[in-house]
Amino acid sequence: MPLLVSELIFSSAASDLKNALGELKKSNLSITNRLRSIKQDADFVLSVCEVYKLPLIANERCGSWYIPSDRKTGSAYFKSTDGHFGQWSFSLRRLNLQVLNIVEQHGGCIIVDSTRRGKGMPDALSKTVPIWIAVLNRLLFPEHPESHTLRTPSEVVSQSEHSQIEARFPLFLAGMCDLNVDLDGLRSTLTRPMRPVWITPGGTLDASSPVESHDYYPIILVTASNRESAGSHNVSKYVQGAADDHESWALGLDPAMFWANMQQLLITPESELPSLISRLVVEAQASTNVRTPTLVRPSTTIWITNNEAAEHLYRDFDFVVHCSAVASVDVASILKDRYVHLACSSGKNGSRQLRKELEKLSILRDILCPESRVLVTCETGRDLAVGVVLAILCSLYSNDGTLHDQSTVAMSKSLTKQRLSWIMVSMPDASPSRATLQSVNAHLMS
Known part of the structure; x- marks a missing residue:
């Protein structure tokens, strides 16, 4: 006699079990468990710092969660996607040259990042940073060929993958050279090559390990999250990589x-x-959220800040270019024709609106002088304002950072990459969205 549907209890039982496990997983990923896991991982980071006596640098976006604010020396922006298999890259937007000053001043540094469940080390630390180190060593220390070797952790990166990454180095080096970065200036900043050292929870912390050298500066790459502490994901209160995707929790x-x-x-x-x-x-x-204006070098006249700062500082500048949904009545009434309002809302809509609003910058061509101090602002000082400055630098400024004396400038992708590198070197936390950069490119190439 065939079984009746009512007698098949396993499917509903399995569904109940699945729901129960789902609720348990959700409770384990609670804000409380995440914050306590972050604190646990931060304690490990501080223990590494105590051993090696080097400054802590957060690899953003999540690295800052694992470093107490008063212990953080700086930030870096090494993307894990630049280390993903088959996508290995040396970022020409995120050059991270600000790290070199810290390394030279302190004799090395500790870069902190984390990774979620299932991995022992983020790709940013196992591949992206090693690529960055090897590229800069080759460019800045051609007389030290032993420092040119790409070093990756063998327990994470296979020999085959390592070789495939090395094969891309001619492209990485050519791209960096195309930016015309002041290599002589960088050589005066960094006097020794760098070498990566990897630290993960559960490893040995030994101050006598070979990280101190008169030939190299150690770049200690610390994975804050502990794969071993997670245990069974469904029963442990520890959350590996708890700070990842913090916007969602x-x-x-x-x-x-x-x-x-x-x-x-x-x-x-x-x-x-x-x-x-x-x-x-x-x-x-x-x-108060007043961002200190940043000078975009090698220019001596273009500055970036946020809108709130502009309300306090506009009198120190000859021109203000203001990205916002609503114009500033006070600033406009005082500066008059020296105030340019680009009507852009926040987010992606603002980035799309920017393309048409950039046409207003044409008035600058006739009224700017070589000594004119220009302040460009947006809500955060990191997105739309960066796009506007990029458009101004490409349209009106020469390769030496001075105001161009011709009515037209030949536009190219190489030119925009070079000018963007000026901004990113001057302001490492600049974060122009893809939509913003697309609007700028469309404006420049039209």
Whole structure:
């Protein structure tokens, strides 16, 4: 006699088990567990720092979560995607040259990152940074061929993958050379080649290990997250790579807020965390957020900041180019024709609106003088303003950073890459979106 559907209980039982495991996983990924896991991983990072006595650099976006704010010396922007299999790259946008000053000043540095469940080391640390080190060593120290070797962790990167990465180095070097970066200036900044050293939780911390050398500066690459501590994902309260994708779970909390309020956050019950975090976010947004203007070198006249800073500093500049949904009545009334408002909202819409608004910059060609101080602003000072400065530098400025004396400039992709590198070297945390750069390219090439 065939079985009746009502007698088949296993499918519903399996569904119930799946739902239960799903709820358990969700509870394990709670904000409380994430924050406690971050604190645990940060303690490991500080233990590495105590052993090697080198400054801590956060590999953004998540590295800052694992470094107390008062212990962070700087930030770097090495993308894991540049180390993904088959996509190996040396970023011409994120040159990370700001790291060199820290390395020279302190005799090396510690770069901190993490990775999610299933991996022992992020691709940014196993491949992207090693590529960066080998490229810069080859360019800055041609007389030290022993420093030109690409070094990758053998337990993570196979010999086949290692060889495939090495085969791309001629392209990496050619791309960097096309930017016309001041290599002599960099050689005066960094006096020794660099060498990567990898540290992961569970490894041995030995201050006598061969990281100190008169021939190299050690770049210690620390994976904060602990694959071994996770245990069974469905029962452990530890969350590997807990800070990743914080936009999806942190409710607006950022690393600075976390470290400023860490003790309170860790003892607050999960049910009360959303309201606490909401209050902290509101308080942070209400505080003054004046970004110090950044000079984009080699120019001596183009500066970038955020809109809030512009409201306080505009009198120090001859011209203000202001990206915002609404014009500043006060600044416009005082500067008059020396104020250019580009009507752009925030986000992707603003980036798309920028393409048409950039046409307003044509008035600068006739009114700028070589000594004119120009301040360019947007809401964050990191996206739309960067695109506007890129358009100005490509259209009006020469290779030496001075105002161009001709009515037209030959546009090319090489030119935009060079000018963008000026901005990224001067302002490492600049973060122009793809949509913003597309608008600028469309404007320049039209």
